[in-house]
Amino acid sequence: MKTLDIVRRAGRNLRRAKLRTLLTSVAIAVGGFAITASLMAGEGARQYIDRIISSNINPQGLMIGKASEAFTGRSNKPLKEYKPDTGTHRGAEVELLTLDDIAKLKARSDLKDVTPLYQLNPKYLTFSTKSDKKYTGEVAMRDSGIRVETVAGRMMSKGTQLGDNEVIIPESYLEELGISADKIIGSKLTLTVEQAPQKVSEEDIAKAYRQRGEAGVRELTSSKLKHKELTIVAVSKKSPEQATNTPNTYISPETAKELTEFATLGTPQYQKYITASATVADGKKPEDVKKALKDELNLSAVTSKDIQELLFTFVNLLQWIVFGFGVLALVVSIFGIVNTQYISVLERTQQIGLMKALGASRRDIARLFRYEAAWVGFLGGALGVLGAWGIGELCNPMISGALNLGEHSLLIFVPISGLVIVVGLMLVAIIAGFLPSRKAAKLDPIEALRTE
Structure with missing residues (x-):
């Protein structure tokens, strides 16, 4: 049998059991919805962070302090040696920059516009x-x-x-x-x-x-x-x-x-001063200057890239949590696909026997059931992705208004990501349908035709 013929036949078989196909697809759609929503929220949050950083932080700028506590307000040491040049920042004792430190920074050729905070x-x-x-x-x-x-x-x-x-x-x-x-x-x-x-x-x-x-x-x-x-x-x-x-x-x-x-x-x-701001000189990279400050003056510095990575860490964590719920829903839906296809094999035993008697090979039978599983995965993936996109379009104005995002949206749909999710869910469904398709392919045609 030709591949296109098998695909069409698989679609017709699913249409005969519309309710069962729909329910199985919806189970997959739940996982697809959660995964798509997590990716949309992650993309929107990352774009929002990029806009904040580009609008508020000079990409060539550095924030310089005596130690990392100047930026985090936290100390990794429960007991620290007393030093006279300290101050309180966000509840933590931090070493302060002095006029001598500022003078050393201003004397450097790789920095300009050094200003204490x-x-x-x-x-x-x-x-x-x-x-x-x-x-x-x-x-x-x-x-x-x-x-x-x-x-x-x-x-x-x-x-x-x-x-x-x-x-x-x-x-x-x-x-x-x-x-x-x-x-x-x-x-x-x-x-x-x-x-x-x-x-x-x-x-x-x-x-x-x-x-x-x-x-x-x-x-x-x-x-x-x-x-x-x-x-x-x-x-x-x-x-x-x-x-x-x-x-x-x-x-x-x-x-x-x-x-x-x-x-x-x-x-x-x-x-x-707790920190000082500076701009990296033309032709220099902020990361290189940051390393030089640590090696030569034992001063800590933060670049715009450091701040971006820190904020992205929180976004990615939340995104993976929602993504995990989506994967969990997919795992549950796999059992639904296996169960549905096993029932389909039992209901169509005589049909399988007849197809084999008319010349269909074991490979054709296995492909038929795998393509049916792929159709279920496609329908579930499409429902989940389109559902997430539609709800995102409806909710974006309300979210933007509540969070004061202006014309920007928090839930941003990326078409290529949606396509990857649909294809991925089809592959998951095909894998889930492997055992039922194998059982169907191994049926003896004579015994299958005798089945009541």
Whole structure:
């Protein structure tokens, strides 16, 4: 018998037992659905991570610290040797970079734009448009290597510097301030930072008392405030590619340095930094510079590729968990295929005997049942893949809205992956149908024709 004839006959045989074929195919479809859904979610998550990294991290950039704890906030050692140049980061004690470390980094030919990461904790913020109230908010240093989407004011593309007396505020502030984005441009924002009381000698206290009495002593021993007035030049837009959900007020590195050094004066954290950012010089690879920093200065560094791999690890783990449930469903469906085909062999024993009597070979009989199994695998795979694609199309708008992904989708269907899944399920079904097809091929035609 020709292969095409066997394929057609296999299809006709399955149509005669529509309900049984459908139920067996649905069992396979469950596994195909889970596998397709896991691949769609994994692809969407990876594309989302790629967009976040490309929008928020310079591909040629490095984050540099004394040790890996500066990036993870975790220590592998329960007991560590005390060192004076340490600070707390995410609940862990980490070694801090000093001015000497920064100077060494700036002196390297394979790095440029070395800037310490200033930790800003303003006491409060005030706005000239609503000067009767004080606010608290997150303040961060503007990285000129990252593009900031704006709804009003200056365009903050990559490479655009922020002036020392300029500031960018997030769009989410406008509702509280009761003003539109266009109207707030050009108004003033004042950052207020607090300096802890300084250590003073008895001589200084006595001198202050002689000159100004108790008021002079209180002024000398109390905390001090610094007010930095800045002009609002742009309002940043909340973007789906934004790395954090916390809206930040952005200031220039020089302003960040000025305010941080005022706030930390007289403390162990003065002119010490958890990390520093730098850009790899032209013609150099971030991975090579990272290795050189470890070998030559014993400093740890993180590249954009490291961050991508870390995030991909979590995505892959979740994807494999869902994938595993799909495989488990397929294993169960294999028994369904075997059972269905064994029943089919018993029901069609006389038909098999007649086919053999008319000249069909054992190989033709075996192929007939294997092709029937392949048809079941194809139907199940197609149902599962199309079902996952359809539900993904329906759910994507809701998921994007709930997660604030904008126009992007979390469940992304890749046609080639769907095709591979369908073909894979057909192969699984053929393997599952091996034993029933072997039994059918070995039937004696005379005995088969006598079967009632």
